[in-house]
Amino acid sequence: xKTTFKFIAIALGITLFAVSCKKSDPAPAAxxxxxxxxxxxxxxxxxxxxxxxxxxxAFNVTTPSAMGAAFQAKFQARLLALNAGYTTNALGxxxxxxxxxxxxxxxxxxxxxxxxFFTSTTDYLTGRGLADDVIDNELTLIFGGPTGxxxxxxxxxxxxxNDKTFLASFPYLAAPF
Numbered sequence: 001x002k003t004t005f006k007f008i009a010i011a012l013g014i015t016l017f018a019v020s021c022k023k024s025d026p027a028p029a030a031x032x033x034x035x036x037x038x039x040x041x042x043x044x045x046x047x048x049x050x051x052x053x054x055x056x057x058a059f060n061v062t063t064p065s066a067m068g069a070a071f072q073a074k075f076q077a078r079l080l081a082l083n084a085g086y087t088t089n090a091l092g093x094x095x096x097x098x099x100x101x102x103x104x105x106x107x108x109x110x111x112x113x114x115x116x117f118f119t120s121t122t123d124y125l126t127g128r129g130l131a132d133d134v135i136d137n138e139l140t141l142i143f144g145g146p147t148g149x150x151x152x153x154x155x156x157x158x159x160x161x162n163d164k165t166f167l168a169s170f171p172y173l174a175a176p177f
Contacts, residue, residue: 035061041107043134048082048142049075049102059105067104075099082142083151089141090148091121098141101125130166130173135159 038060039046050056055074062070076099080086088094093101108125109115115127118137128134135157143154164174 037061039064039105041105042102042138044138045102045105048138049078049099051078064104064106068100071103072096072100075103079142085145086142088146090144090146091118091124091141092146131162133160 041064046056046059050059050071055071059067059071076095079095079099086095089098091098107127110126113126114123115129116123117126117128117132117134118124118141136155139157140148140155143151145151148155162174166172166174
């Protein structure tokens with residue numbers, strides 16, 4: 001009986017030792033997925049031209065190369081709903097051409113000239129300067145008609161300048177307070 005008891009004790013000890021020494025494989029590292037949450041190449045475009053929250057969210061995660069095909073028709077319908085008399089804008093763009101430009105929400109930048117959001121029919125959407133009044137420019141292109149002078153009550157947000165002067169050297173932005 002002593003032998004049986006010793007044998008059980010030894011077997012139990014070996015089992016406990018073997019179990020406690022066995023290394024388990026570590027859990028694999030969690031896969032991390034990154035997702036685009038927002039795009040703001042041109043301010044207010046998504047806000048104005050996508051009416052539903054679902055479309056706004058979809059626009060924010062759509063690759064720019066697919067935006068035109070996915071959103072141009074919706075943008076055109078919205079433009080014509082906002083401005084039923086739209087024919088062309090100050091850039092000479094009809095509704096389809098204008099909304100085609102807007103539906104691809106990327107901010108282009110001129111590498112050879114002045115960076116401007118909109119200054120003339122030949123100098124537009126080449127970037128944004130800090131002092132560019134982008135919202136007024138967008139409103140003018142939407143409501144201003146072929147000359148930019150139509151609907152004067154709808155072509156300005158009446159915020160005509162930054163509340164602080166921009167700096168002449170980097171980082172250029174004015175201090176917040």
